[in-house]
Amino acid sequence: MVGRIGRSLLIGGAMVCALLLAQAQAATTDAGTKVTQVTGLSGVKNKTKGRLLVDGSNLNFTHEQLKVDVPVSSVEDVVTGNDSQRAVGGALGTLSMLAPYGGGRFLSLFRTKLDTLTIKYRDSDGGLHGAIFTMPVGKAELLKKDLLAMGAHTSVPTEAAEAMPTAKEQKQ
């Protein structure tokens, strides 16, 4: 009897966890990816944190009340890359440089990996813009795929697109 109760409790718990996870995933995809706009997006200050989302035919960046839309059709190039940043950053990171016995330098060894997404796009006057975003690892390639699916261009094809011709060649 006790075993049956325990088992049903376990199953119930697992189901609740799965539901919560699914909800959390849905929330991230609906709200967009957490990014930092490093530079280039018109009307947005450098190093602004916000959310980036491919919303229909627009690439949408939101930060609090600020909302910037870039038509995907105007995106001429999408390139992903990787970078890293200090695990302890900001004012605390700067203050840590004053720590005795090289404590600040020791902290500099700890870095978190980042993905970068670089886009080039044209404004309504034809002017060429470039924008750089950083985001958690693994997110940039997904955003790039979304952008390419909506009609953006790239000078560096995605891994899947690169792999396709090779598969065809192997068949022949």
Add this chain to the structure above:
Amino acid sequence: MSIARLKTFALVGLALAIIAPVLQAQSTTGPTKKMKAAGIKVMMIESNEIKLPAEFQVSLYEDLLAQLEKKSGLKAYREGDRRADSAADLVILHTSVTGFKEGSERLRQVTTVAGATSINVHCTFTDASGKTLLEEDIKGKVRFFGGNLRATYDFAKKTAQLAHEHFSPAARA
């Protein structure tokens, strides 16, 4: 002649020896004649021979536009901007990367002497017809503090200063 007077003569002579070449250089060079330009169109950075990461290319371009607008007093136009076609006395800035060394921020912070990032860019200022007005190699670098992309800011600042020294909306050639 006393030793004190000899010392004074020696000191004055030394001071003159130091100051004279500086004064001579100033008198021969004089203030740079500025060329008239109302606006400057910045073309996207080219890096045909050097493999430059996309984020550095975009950062160079955006920092250049921001610094030119801020420092040179000229209206900065982007590549392809149709409004630039009607601008009088337009200067076009072509840039080509000739050297790039992607350092390491971690190495800089840990060692303070190693891991510098540097970018060498050949800048050519032309008029609308393509005639070269000014050419110079400019280096952007970050040695101690900041991320690798700070090298592009250093380059942009130097280029904007160069533009400020040679071009002015009010100047006459």
